[in-house]
Amino acid sequence: MSNKKNKNLNRRSFIKNIGVGFAGTIAAAPLLKSHAKKLPEEIKDSLDGKVEVTVYVNGRKFRRNIFPQTTLAQFIRDELNLTGTKVSCNHGECGSCTVLIGSDAVYSCQMLALDADQKFITTIEGLMKNDELGEVQKAFVDKDGLQCGFCTPGQIISAYALLKKNPAPSEEEIREAMSGNLCRCGAYPKIIESVDAAAKLLKK
Amino acid sequence: MKNADVINHVKGTSLFIDDFPAPEGVLHIAVFDSKIACGKITKLNYDKVLSVPGVAAVITAKDIPGENQIGNIVSDETILADGEVEYIGEPIAIVAADTVENAKAAANLIEIEFDELPAVTDPREAYEKGNLIAPPQTFSDGDVEKGFAESDVVIDGRVDIGGQEHLYLETQGAMAVPSEDGKIKIYSSTQSPTAVQRAAAKVLGVPMHKIETDVLRLGGGFGGKEDQATPWAVMTALVSRLTGKPAKLILSRQDDLRMTGKRHPYSADYKIGLSRDGEILAYEATYYQNAGACADLSTAILERTLFHATNSYFIPNVKTTGISCKTNLPPNTAFRGFGGPQGMFVMETAIYKAAEKLGVPAYEIQKKNLLKENDSLYYGQKAERVQAERCWNEAAEEFNLQEKFAAVKEFNEKNNLRKKGVALMPICFGISFTSSFLNQASALVHVYTDGSVGVSTAAVEMGQGVNEKIRSVVSQTFSISQEKVKMETTNTTRVANTSPTAASSGADLNGNAALLACNNILNRLKKFAAESLKEDDPAKVEIKNEKIFYDGKETGMNWESFINDAYFNRINLASHAFYATPEVYFDRTINKGRPFAYHVYGTAIITAEVDILRGVCEIESVDVVHDFGKSINRQVDLGQVEGAVVQGIGWLTMEELVQNDEGKLLSNSLSTYKIPDIFSAPKEMNVKFLEDSENPFGPLNSKAIGEPPFMYGIGAYFAIMNAMKEYNPNADKEIRAPLTHERVLMSLKNLK
Ligand code: FES
Ligand code: FES
Numbered sequence: 001m002s003n004k005k006n007k008n009l010n011r012r013s014f015i016k017n018i019g020v021g022f023a024g025t026i027a028a029a030p031l032l033k034s035h036a037k038k039l040p041e042e043i044k045d046s047l048d049g050k051v052e053v054t055v056y057v058n059g060r061k062f063r064r065n066i067f068p069q070t071t072l073a074q075f076i077r078d079e080l081n082l083t084g085t086k087v088s089c090n091h092g093e094c095g096s097c098t099v100l101i102g103s104d105a106v107y108s109c110q111m112l113a114l115d116a117d118q119k120f121i122t123t124i125e126g127l128m129k130n131d132e133l134g135e136v137q138k139a140f141v142d143k144d145g146l147q148c149g150f151c152t153p154g155q156i157i158s159a160y161a162l163l164k165k166n167p168a169p170s171e172e173e174i175r176e177a178m179s180g181n182l183c184r185c186g187a188y189p190k191i192i193e194s195v196d197a198a199a200k201l202l203k204k
Numbered sequence: 205m206k207n208a209d210v211i212n213h214v215k216g217t218s219l220f221i222d223d224f225p226a227p228e229g230v231l232h233i234a235v236f237d238s239k240i241a242c243g244k245i246t247k248l249n250y251d252k253v254l255s256v257p258g259v260a261a262v263i264t265a266k267d268i269p270g271e272n273q274i275g276n277i278v279s280d281e282t283i284l285a286d287g288e289v290e291y292i293g294e295p296i297a298i299v300a301a302d303t304v305e306n307a308k309a310a311a312n313l314i315e316i317e318f319d320e321l322p323a324v325t326d327p328r329e330a331y332e333k334g335n336l337i338a339p340p341q342t343f344s345d346g347d348v349e350k351g352f353a354e355s356d357v358v359i360d361g362r363v364d365i366g367g368q369e370h371l372y373l374e375t376q377g378a379m380a381v382p383s384e385d386g387k388i389k390i391y392s393s394t395q396s397p398t399a400v401q402r403a404a405a406k407v408l409g410v411p412m413h414k415i416e417t418d419v420l421r422l423g424g425g426f427g428g429k430e431d432q433a434t435p436w437a438v439m440t441a442l443v444s445r446l447t448g449k450p451a452k453l454i455l456s457r458q459d460d461l462r463m464t465g466k467r468h469p470y471s472a473d474y475k476i477g478l479s480r481d482g483e484i485l486a487y488e489a490t491y492y493q494n495a496g497a498c499a500d501l502s503t504a505i506l507e508r509t510l511f512h513a514t515n516s517y518f519i520p521n522v523k524t525t526g527i528s529c530k531t532n533l534p535p536n537t538a539f540r541g542f543g544g545p546q547g548m549f550v551m552e553t554a555i556y557k558a559a560e561k562l563g564v565p566a567y568e569i570q571k572k573n574l575l576k577e578n579d580s581l582y583y584g585q586k587a588e589r590v591q592a593e594r595c596w597n598e599a600a601e602e603f604n605l606q607e608k609f610a611a612v613k614e615f616n617e618k619n620n621l622r623k624k625g626v627a628l629m630p631i632c633f634g635i636s637f638t639s640s641f642l643n644q645a646s647a648l649v650h651v652y653t654d655g656s657v658g659v660s661t662a663a664v665e666m667g668q669g670v671n672e673k674i675r676s677v678v679s680q681t682f683s684i685s686q687e688k689v690k691m692e693t694t695n696t697t698r699v700a701n702t703s704p705t706a707a708s709s710g711a712d713l714n715g716n717a718a719l720l721a722c723n724n725i726l727n728r729l730k731k732f733a734a735e736s737l738k739e740d741d742p743a744k745v746e747i748k749n750e751k752i753f754y755d756g757k758e759t760g761m762n763w764e765s766f767i768n769d770a771y772f773n774r775i776n777l778a779s780h781a782f783y784a785t786p787e788v789y790f791d792r793t794i795n796k797g798r799p800f801a802y803h804v805y806g807t808a809i810i811t812a813e814v815d816i817l818r819g820v821c822e823i824e825s826v827d828v829v830h831d832f833g834k835s836i837n838r839q840v841d842l843g844q845v846e847g848a849v850v851q852g853i854g855w856l857t858m859e860e861l862v863q864n865d866e867g868k869l870l871s872n873s874l875s876t877y878k879i880p881d882i883f884s885a886p887k888e889m890n891v892k893f894l895e896d897s898e899n900p901f902g903p904l905n906s907k908a909i910g911e912p913p914f915m916y917g918i919g920a921y922f923a924i925m926n927a928m929k930e931y932n933p934n935a936d937k938e939i940r941a942p943l944t945h946e947r948v949l950m951s952l953k954n955l956k
Binding site (some may be wrong): 190 | 209210211212213214215216217218219220222223225370371372373374375421422423424426456457666667668669839840843844846847848849850851854873874875879880881882883885886889
C-alpha cells in the first residue's frame, strides 16, 4: 500500500479544506482544536507518517496509529468498524455523523481523530443497554421516527445529547436541538414525537 | 409489529453499501469528470497517473470491452465520454487504486484539453435552436379553440418551475465482486436492479446471466436512483472485469451533486378559458422541459406531465404539448411525482390567475371543477371510484375550513407586518407505470422446514416501507406471525427482469405477486392437510394464527409441525409467482387509453404565515384528507404523507438550484442548497384517512402512497401567495418557483 500522497498532505491545508461549509448549528461545537504544535514531532517519530491516538469509545479503550488527517468519522468507521455512524456530506452540514464527545453532540466528520485523543466518545452502538435498546432508540422505534434509516443514528445521538441536558424539552427546544440533523425522508413530525416520547421514557 | 429494519436502524447495525465489510484487495474508484459543459476533447493524457503508487487502472472510453452505452429509453448516453462532453460532471475516465485518497489524487493528474463550445442551459433557448431529446408530444381532447370561443374569460401566462436535488442522504454507490467464470456480483444502491444488470452486461460485453445485482436497502432514493444509480454500478463492474479485483465506488456528496441529474426544471405557457361562474371550459398548455444532456427518463416523465396536466379537474376541451429540450446540464431524471407535479403546478397557476381575473377565491373554481364519477379524463380513461369531492368536503368539514378562513381574515386585519394565507390543494394521481410493459412483478416465496418464510421480490426498500407491507401481506395470507417472515435482498438471480421500484407501484405490483405465490403454496398445503386428515374438501382447511382448522374445528396441527410434515410428504413449499396489472394500456398513435389501474385522491388545506419585513415564511399547518384505500400499514403510510409534504414544500419554497451561464452548479453543497430542516416542517400536520375506500387493484385493497402526497406541497406556494397579496395585491406578478424567502421579499416590494 502506498502512502506517499498522504505524507504530502499537510495538516493546515487539510483544515482549510474541511473548514469551509461549516454550517455548524447545535451539533458541531468545540471542534478543530489544534494539535499543530506537537504534530511535527509526532509525525517524525512515528512510522510511516502515522501518529498514535487513544480514545475511549462506548466504554472501551482503543489505541491506534493513524494518519494525522484522519477525521473522527473515518476513524470510527474504518478503524473501529463502527459503521452505525454515517457520513453523508462530510462537510458539517447534515448531522449524519453525529457522535457524543463527553456529553456534547459533535459532527465527527468535522473533527480530526487526533483532536479526540484521550476523549470519551459515544456512538449509536454505545446507546444499547447490553442487548436491549436504550430509551431513545426505543422511542424512535415506538414512534416510527425514521424511514430509510440513514440519518437515524445521528438523530438519536442528538436527541440523547439534548435529553441529557434538558430532560423535559418543549417542542421548540426539540426543534432547536435537532436542527443540525437533516432527514431527507422528512420524518420530522415523527422525530419530534420520538424525542418527546424518549423524554418520558427516560424520566421513568 | 415493526419491520426488523427499524430495529437495526436504531441500533446502527443496518448496512448500507459503504458499511459492507470490504473484500480483500478491493479497489477504490475515483471518477474524472468534465469541467466544461460542452465541447470536444482534444487531448487526454494519463501517463502521470499510472506512476502513482497504488493505482491499478485508468479506464477511458477506448478500454470498454462491450458497448459504451447506458441509455435506458434512448441510446444516447455513454458511460465514459468519447471525444466530446455535454455537461459539467460528465464522466470521462475512471481511476482505480488501493485507497480512495490515492485514486482521487491520481485522477487529479489526468491532463485534458478541450475545444470549448457555448453551453445552452435554458430549455426555451434549446427549443429555439432545435435541440430536442425527442419530437414534441401532444395530448388533446375536445376542441380547445371552440372552448376558448365559448368562454367568458380567457387568460394566459407563463410559469417557471425550478428543479430539485434528490439529496438522498446515502450518496450513490456500488461495489462489484468478481467470482469464477467471469461472473460479477454488483451490490448496488439502485431502485432498478435489472437496469444495472442490463447496462453492466452491455458495457462489459457479456450475457446478462454473468451479472448479478443485489440490493439490500437504500438510504433514500426518491427517483434519483431509478436510472442514475446505473453508471456508478457499471463502473465498479468495469473495474472488476478489467482488473479481476473487487471494486467500490461511493460518490462524495460534492461529486454526487455535480454529476447526477435532478428533478426537471420546466418553463410553461398556459391558457385557460372559463364561464363567468367559474366552470373551466378549455385549457391549453405547452411545457418546455429542461432535460439536460441525455434522454435518461425524460420522455416518460414529460408524458406524465401531460397525463396530470388537469390534476383532479374535469375540463371538456384540453390540449397539451410537451417538449423535451436538450441542454448542457447533467441529465435530469425521475423524482417523486415523475413530471406530475410540474403539470399540476401549471394547472393550479392557471386557476389561481383565473380566480384573480374573475374576482373569486381560487378554491371556488377548484371545487366547482372537481372530477366526478365516470367523468372522462382527457387521455381517454374513465374516472372510477372517484374520491375527489369526498376528500374535499371531508377536509373542509373536518378541519373547519370556514373557521380557518375567518381566523386568518381576523389575523390579517389586526396585523400589518405579518400576514397569513390559506390555500387548498386537491390531488388526483394516476397509479401504474405509463409504459404499460413495466407493470409486472415477480415474487419468490420459500417456506422452510421449520415454518419460517423467506420472501424475495423485485421491490427495493428505500425507506418507503415496501418490505414491511409485503411482509404483512405474506404473514396475513399464511396467518402466521410477522417474525416468521423475512424479506430477502432484491436480487436478480432470485427474481429476474425487475421493473424499477418506482411510480409508487412497488407495494402494489410486488405485494400482489407475493400474494399469488403465497396462495400457490397455501393451496398445496390445504390439499395436503385435507389428505392427511382423511377429509375430502381442501376448501374447508383454514390456517388461523398458526393453527390448522378443518371445517371450523381445530385439528391439533400447528404451522411448524404441519410444514415439517408437508416437507416429508414431498409437498412443494416454494413458489414463484408473476403479477401483471390487468387492463392497462395506452395507444400512442392517438394518445388515448387506460394507462392507470386507478387514481389516488386527496385534499390538503395549507396555511402559511409571511413576515412582511423579512420575507420569511412559515407553513403553519397542513391538514389533509387522503385516500389510502384500505391501508396495510397506517404508520408507514402516515410517514409517507408527512415526508412527501415536507419534500413538496421544500421543492416550492426553498430548494433552489443555481447554475451559472456556463452550466456550472453553484448551489453545490448543503449550505448553498437548502433542504427542509426540522424547523421547515409544518408546525402542525393532521392527516385523516378517508374511510371506506376500496381498491381492487391494490393488495388487500390498499392504495399506492409514495408520490401522490408530494403534490400537496403545491398548496404551500399558493398559501404564501395569498398571504403576500394581503399586504401587496400586486405581489404575485410572476409565477416562479421556488418561492424562496428572498423572492417573497422581492415580490412584496415589487423588486426584480
Ligand atoms: S455533518 Fe458530518 S457527514 Fe454531514
Ligand atoms: S430517515 Fe431517511 S434521511 Fe432520515
